[in-house]
Amino acid sequence: MNIEQLPKIDLHCHLDGSLTKAVIERRLGRPVSEDMLTVSEECRSLTEYLEKFDLPLKCLQDAEGLEEGAYTFVQEIAKENMKYIEVRFAPMLSAHEHLSCGEVIEAVRKGMERAKEDFKVRYGIIVCAMRNHTVEQNMEMLACAKQYLGKGVCALDLAGDESAFPTKNFRKLFWEAKRIGMPFTIHSGETGNLENVREALELGARRIGHGIALKQDPELMKAYAEAGIGVEMCPTSNFQTKAVRTWEEYPLRQFVDAGIKVSINTDNRTVSSTTMTKELIKIYEQYGRDEELILALLCNAAETAFDPEIKELFKREKKEV
Numbered sequence: 001m002n003i004e005q006l007p008k009i010d011l012h013c014h015l016d017g018s019l020t021k022a023v024i025e026r027r028l029g030r031p032v033s034e035d036m037l038t039v040s041e042e043c044r045s046l047t048e049y050l051e052k053f054d055l056p057l058k059c060l061q062d063a064e065g066l067e068e069g070a071y072t073f074v075q076e077i078a079k080e081n082m083k084y085i086e087v088r089f090a091p092m093l094s095a096h097e098h099l100s101c102g103e104v105i106e107a108v109r110k111g112m113e114r115a116k117e118d119f120k121v122r123y124g125i126i127v128c129a130m131r132n133h134t135v136e137q138n139m140e141m142l143a144c145a146k147q148y149l150g151k152g153v154c155a156l157d158l159a160g161d162e163s164a165f166p167t168k169n170f171r172k173l174f175w176e177a178k179r180i181g182m183p184f185t186i187h188s189g190e191t192g193n194l195e196n197v198r199e200a201l202e203l204g205a206r207r208i209g210h211g212i213a214l215k216q217d218p219e220l221m222k223a224y225a226e227a228g229i230g231v232e233m234c235p236t237s238n239f240q241t242k243a244v245r246t247w248e249e250y251p252l253r254q255f256v257d258a259g260i261k262v263s264i265n266t267d268n269r270t271v272s273s274t275t276m277t278k279e280l281i282k283i284y285e286q287y288g289r290d291e292e293l294i295l296a297l298l299c300n301a302a303e304t305a306f307d308p309e310i311k312e313l314f315k316r317e318k319k320e321v
């Protein structure tokens with residue numbers, strides 16, 4: 001199986017954690033070392049993982065940085081036959097006195113749109129609410145993002161420390177998202193919080209990020225399968241953050257066997273030092289070089305994409321492989 005050549009879809013990829021080293025150096029105006037941007041094998045926790053976002057985030061504080069970041073991001077992913085990308089970022093982490101939330105989203109949209117023309121990669125933007133921000137701040141972001149729904153923005157997400165700020169604190173935000181017709185995915189159960197996985201189902205999430213904790217509850221797994229909720233797994237990242245420590249613990253096969261729509265994603269291309277090709281090869285090698293599994297995972301991604309046209313598009317692409 002030639003995984004390099006496969007048409008690819010990535011549904012869970014953070015813009016800040018995926019800025020290329022070249023762009024970061026250009027924006028900062030100085031060289032930076034690899035270990036300032038990428039976690040090592042010895043990464044101990046999610047906290048250590050999150051420290052690597054400090055420098056890239058500095059590059060996303062003005063419209064030029066945001067647009068260039070988005071454009072060069074697509075330029076990079078196009079090299080591995082990416083057909084569709086759902087890129088996510090938190091607008092409020094770039095907004096400040098001189099840059100409104102709307103200007104932030106507009107700048108990223110502009111970069112993505114220009115790149116779409118040049119590199120033929122379709123895209124959707126997922127705006128991230130932050131767990132450490134107040135509900136009011138997040139509601140403000142949502143109200144702003146609403147204007148771009150269907151015009152670049154495709155969905156809402158909630159990111160940040162799951163244990164310190166549980167999903168139930170953000171019910172109001174997701175009720176509002178539902179009311180205005182903004183679909184959502186939620187980072188849930190990344191490092192063991194089952195309660196957040198339960199809450200995501202109740203709130204009506206179309207997908208969840210990571211979902212490792214879901215393996216603790218077979219009944220809930222069944223409910224996820226029946227509801228057709230997508231689970232965006234990010235293998236390299238899941239090992240680095242110590243969400244799992246061995247492949248025996250990794251619940252991918254369990255989820256697939258339960259009928260859950262699992263997809264494979266990158267999470268953070270630069271921080272995790274990965275690509276979609278690397279992620280898929282990893283799964284291919286770990287799960288008995290099972291070609292059917294790889295194709296099923298890609299189909300799941302197409303089926304759970306927020307852009308409904310992707311399913312058809314992917315069927316056509318797959319036939320050409």
Ligand SMILES: [Zn+2]
Nearest residue numbers: 014187209267
């Ligand atoms: Zn993530």
